Amino acid sequence: MGISPWLLSTPLMEELYGKDARLCPSSHGEATFVFSQSRPLDLIELEQLLASVGWSRRPQRLVKRALENSLLTIGLWSHDPSIPRLVGFARCTGDGVLEATVWDVVVHPVWQGSGLGKELMKYVLELLRTMRVQRVTLFADPGVVDFYLRQGWTLEPKGRRCAFWYAN
Amino acid sequence: MGISPWLLSTPLMEELYGKDARLCPSSHGEATFVFSQSRPLDLIELEQLLASVGWSRRPQRLVKRALENSLLTIGLWSHDPSIPRLVGFARCTGDGVLEATVWDVVVHPVWQGSGLGKELMKYVLELLRTMRVQRVTLFADPGVVDFYLRQGWTLEPKGRRCAFWYAN
Numbered sequence A, B: 001m002g003i004s005p006w007l008l009s010t011p012l013m014e015e016l017y018g019k020d021a022r023l024c025p026s027s028h029g030e031a032t033f034v035f036s037q038s039r040p041l042d043l044i045e046l047e048q049l050l051a052s053v054g055w056s057r058r059p060q061r062l063v064k065r066a067l068e069n070s071l072l073t074i075g076l077w078s079h080d081p082s083i084p085r086l087v088g089f090a091r092c093t094g095d096g097v098l099e100a101t102v103w104d105v106v107v108h109p110v111w112q113g114s115g116l117g118k119e120l121m122k123y124v125l126e127l128l129r130t131m132r133v134q135r136v137t138l139f140a141d142p143g144v145v146d147f148y149l150r151q152g153w154t155l156e157p158k159g160r161r162c163a164f165w166y167a168n
Helices: A010-017 A043-052 A060-068 A116-130 A142-150 B010-017 B043-052 B060-068 B116-130 B142-150
Strands: A022-024 A033-036 A072-078 A085-094 A099-107 A135-140 A161-166 B022-024 B033-036 B072-078 B085-094 B099-107 B135-140 B161-166
Touching: A010 A033, A022 A116, A033 A116, A043 A060, A043 A085, A043 A099, A072 A116, A085 A116, A085 B099, A099 A116, A099 B085, A099 B099, A116 A142, A135 A142, A142 B161, A161 B142, A161 B161, B010 B033, B022 B116, B033 B116, B043 B060, B043 B085, B043 B099, B072 B116, B085 B116, B099 B116, B116 B142, B135 B142
Parallel strands: A099 A135, B099 B135
Antiparallel strands: A022 A033, A033 A072, A072 A085, A085 A099, A085 B085, A135 B161, A161 B135, B022 B033, B033 B072, B072 B085, B085 B099
16 A cells, blocks of 8 residues: 655655655555665566566576666655555666666556656656766667657667677 | 788787787788777777768767776777777677677778678677677667678567667
8 A cells, every 4th residue: 555645754765765766756646656776676576577567587696787787777666664566667777978778667567557657767867867878778669669759769860770689 | 001910929919909809800911900908099099980980079078988887898900019000999888797788880991891890790799798698789870780680680679669869
């Protein structure tokens, strides 16, 4: 069960989610959502979240190192004073100056359709803008191309195509 | 003027290009090419190289920080005992575990068409394979899509599209 936004005091928010925590606007009146870059992620909970949108699981030790080496990792939490739940996630890699690339953007299906994904991406770009990163890139699954276009992303500018190479 | 491969001794190669230096195979009989991750790059020479293929110039202080924050930076040098020339370049960002993204792949037009680009990409992938990176991505300009396809890259797997967001 979530609690109303006004019941989440700043001290409690900082205690649970870190000093960088930020309320995430949403149309869910009954729940409060918080962005955090510092609340530790439970890797099992993260992989369950990624699996909830159909992404294949990856070895935990690799995910742990990948998160450590990321430019940004952002958890979106459904607030609960005792057990906050991870309902969204995104991370970026990059040099933090000229380039950043966004990966693993996910909102749990239960919470989709209420603007959380849009707010998550707005927050990611806000953080990258603060770092003054010049260009941000991502690889969009077919079903979410329109989602990114609506938010001002440019699809394949100058005819650029994306190419992937897999180790296995 | 380059010198023949057999005149570049291992001690000289290490002195000029670092312990990680590696000869780059090429069909240019009269020149010797060397990969190096550690020979310091002259930022003006690098930007001239990038400009030689039509890429726009970027502020040097940003390029400097971007290189420092890269996962890999690889210079391809035309060997000369007194003044090695930078004739190719590539760099990667990423978490070094799950994802790496290749940027700024360039071979000077004078040296194109002799397999240097192919060797450069082979070397990049070999380094990333050694790091055990699972997936490598890049954004290919229209004119080089076939170049990557021929080397085993997959274009937009699962219908993924690339999207860009620019700070300015």
